[in-house]
Amino acid sequence: MISEYMSKTRLHTFAASIVLIGCASLVHSAEVLSQQISPVSIYFKVDPYWPKHLPNDWVTGNVGGACVDANDHVITVNRTADEGNLSDKEMEVGRAAPPIIEFDAEGNVVNSWGDVKIVPFGIHDCYVDFEGNIWIGGNRDAIAQKYTHDGKLLIQIGEKGVFDTDDGTIKGKPNNSSKTRLNRPSSFAVDAANGDVYITDGYGNKRVVVFDKNGKYLRQFGRQATEEETKNGTGGVFTEVVHHVAISKEGLLYVCDREGRRIQVFDKMGNFKQNLTIPRRRVELPGNGEPYWTVFSRDPDQKYLIVAGGEDEALWIIERKTGKVLEGFGNMGHLAGEFTFLHSLSTNSKGDLFIGETNGGRRSQKLKLVNPLP
Numbered sequence: 001m002i003s004e005y006m007s008k009t010r011l012h013t014f015a016a017s018i019v020l021i022g023c024a025s026l027v028h029s030a031e032v033l034s035q036q037i038s039p040v041s042i043y044f045k046v047d048p049y050w051p052k053h054l055p056n057d058w059v060t061g062n063v064g065g066a067c068v069d070a071n072d073h074v075i076t077v078n079r080t081a082d083e084g085n086l087s088d089k090e091m092e093v094g095r096a097a098p099p100i101i102e103f104d105a106e107g108n109v110v111n112s113w114g115d116v117k118i119v120p121f122g123i124h125d126c127y128v129d130f131e132g133n134i135w136i137g138g139n140r141d142a143i144a145q146k147y148t149h150d151g152k153l154l155i156q157i158g159e160k161g162v163f164d165t166d167d168g169t170i171k172g173k174p175n176n177s178s179k180t181r182l183n184r185p186s187s188f189a190v191d192a193a194n195g196d197v198y199i200t201d202g203y204g205n206k207r208v209v210v211f212d213k214n215g216k217y218l219r220q221f222g223r224q225a226t227e228e229e230t231k232n233g234t235g236g237v238f239t240e241v242v243h244h245v246a247i248s249k250e251g252l253l254y255v256c257d258r259e260g261r262r263i264q265v266f267d268k269m270g271n272f273k274q275n276l277t278i279p280r281r282r283v284e285l286p287g288n289g290e291p292y293w294t295v296f297s298r299d300p301d302q303k304y305l306i307v308a309g310g311e312d313e314a315l316w317i318i319e320r321k322t323g324k325v326l327e328g329f330g331n332m333g334h335l336a337g338e339f340t341f342l343h344s345l346s347t348n349s350k351g352d353l354f355i356g357e358t359n360g361g362r363r364s365q366k367l368k369l370v371n372p373l374p
Contacts, residue, residue, distance in 0.1 A: 036279045037314050037328035043371045044315075044329075044353060046337030050366035051107035058097035061085035063356035063364050064139075065125040065187075065344045069132060069149065072105045072348040076356065076364050077126045077136055081116035099123055100134070100151065105348070107366070113151030120145065120160070122184075125244070125344065129190035129197075137185035139203040140170070144185050146197075146215075155215045157199075158182040164205055176205040176224070179217035189247040191268070198253060202242025208255060208270065221270030230260055235272025238264075244293045244344075248302055248320070254294050261288040263307070276305070276323040281312040281330070289314070293344045296320070297373050298351040304373055306345060306353065313339040315353075317373065326373070337365070 051074075054060070061079040068074050079085045080096035090096075099114030120138025127135040129146075133154065137144045142163040146155040157180075158164075164181035165172025174183055183204030190197050195213030207222040225237035240259035247253055252273065253266045263276040278289040292310035296302040297317075304326060307316045314330035331338045340361035346354045351369040 036283060037281045037312075037330060039329065039331040040337070041315070041329040041367070042327060043317070043369060043373055044367040045370045047352075047366040047368045048336040049107065051103050051364060052109070054097060054101075055109060057094045059086055059090045059094035060097045060101075060362060060364075062341075062358035062362050063343070064123045064358060065127075065136070066346045066354045066356040066364055067126040067128045067134070068346050068348045068354065069128045072350070073110065074103045074105075074107075074346070074348070074354050074364070074366075075126050075128065075134060076101050076103070077114075077123045078362075079123050079358075081114070081119055081123065082121055082140070100126070100136070100147075111150065118145075118153065118160075124185070125187040127188040127190065129195075130192040131195075135188040135190070135197065137182075137188065137199070139184045139186055141184065142170075142182045144182060144188065144197075144199055157211060157215050158185075164201070170204070174205050174224075176201075176207055176222075177220075182209070186242065187244040189245045189253065191247060191251070193251075196268075198245050198247065200242040200245045200255065202238070206238040206240075206242055208242065208245060208253070208266075219270070221266070225260065233262060233275050235264055235275070236266075236270070243291075246294050246296065248296060254305065256291040256294060258290050258292060258310075261290055263291050263294060263305070276318065276320075278307050278309050278316040278318065279325065279328065281309075281314050281328070285312070289316070292342065295345045295347045295353070298347065298349065299373070306347070308342050308345050308355075310342045313342050315342070315345075334361070337367070 063078050065077045081099050098112035099119045102111040104110045120141035122138040122140030124139040132149045134147045143158040162168050164175045164178040164183040182201050185199050186202040187200045201207050201209045206224045207220045209220040210218045225239045229237050230239045238257045243258040244256040255264045265273040280289050289309040290311040291307050293308040295306050297304035305320045313332040316328045317326040341359045343358045344356035353367040355365040
């Protein structure tokens with residue numbers, strides 16, 4: 001009897017274990033299914049040795065942008081000009097890095113420049129145009145600047161500290177209309193056909209404004225969206241920050257309407273074409289993801305958009321024309337290949353990605369293309 005009782009007990013225990021394992025597997029499967037991204041990419045792999053160590057005890061602040069020139073040199077802009085961007089200890093023990101740093105393809109510093117009294121506050125984006133000049137702006141300032149590759153100021157649009165608002169201050173009511181003033185510009189795209197520069201005047205104003213190669217106002221499009229327009233995905237209006245613009249080979253503008261949770265596509269005259277969206281990192285998170293930045297894949301047709309989903313610390317590869325997702329990847333954290341305030345993107349001739357991280361991250365990273373995009 002005792003033997004029979006023990007056998008039944010073992011059988012029941014075994015059956016219960018199978019049930020528990022099955023339940024655990026179901027829970028794990030649900031967790032896996034809720035994830036829409038992978039921690040790592042099939043196509044990109046972090047290069048933990050890029051960039052090399054900075055010289056002279058330099059410490060970078062928030063990295064407001066990264067751009068790549070025709071020689072695959074990477075230029076980063078960081079906010080050491082801003083008061084409070086470095087800690088007291090960093091200021092005592094280290095030295096504030098120059099606002100603009102140029103790295104060669106291997107990650108060695110080959111040049112640096114920038115007068116902290118002249119460059120924009122809240123330095124934001126850098127863009128290398130077809131002539132090798134570098135454009136920078138600032139989300140705490142009112143200027144866009146065009147420099148030679150070695151740091152000579154060529155053009156400044158707007159006046160430092162004088163905003164396109166009703167009282168000229170950063171706290172004033174946005175006008176969204178000036179032909180000479182800006183209001184916290186965030187990014188640039190230059191048309192190689194004629195040199196026109198498209199500026200997302202997007203932290204204070206809600207517009208894309210266009211100037212010719214000499215800084216003369218040409219036109220603008222965009223305004224503040226209503227709640228209903230945001231809900232309906234109405235084209236040509238922006239919810240909050242107009243964060244980034246990129247221009248494709250066929251002349252379409254891809255504009256990150258960040259809090260509108262969409263990328264709006266326009267022609268050069270500002271005629272709306274379509275909306276593109278990115279998912280969230282998990283299915284239970286509400287709405288679409290917030291697109292911070294976009295770059296095009298390097299194939300002749302620019303088949304894909306690579307999108308920084310800063311809110312979720314994720315990168316998304318989507319088909320440019322349809323928005324179909326090829327891959328989403330990214331992990332939140334401070335280790336190599338992880339993201340903390342994923343902010344900006346750039347790409348070199350090989351298709352490698354260069355990441356700029358701001359609040360809390362304060363660094364640049366390289367993601368090497370290891371498998372070609374299909």
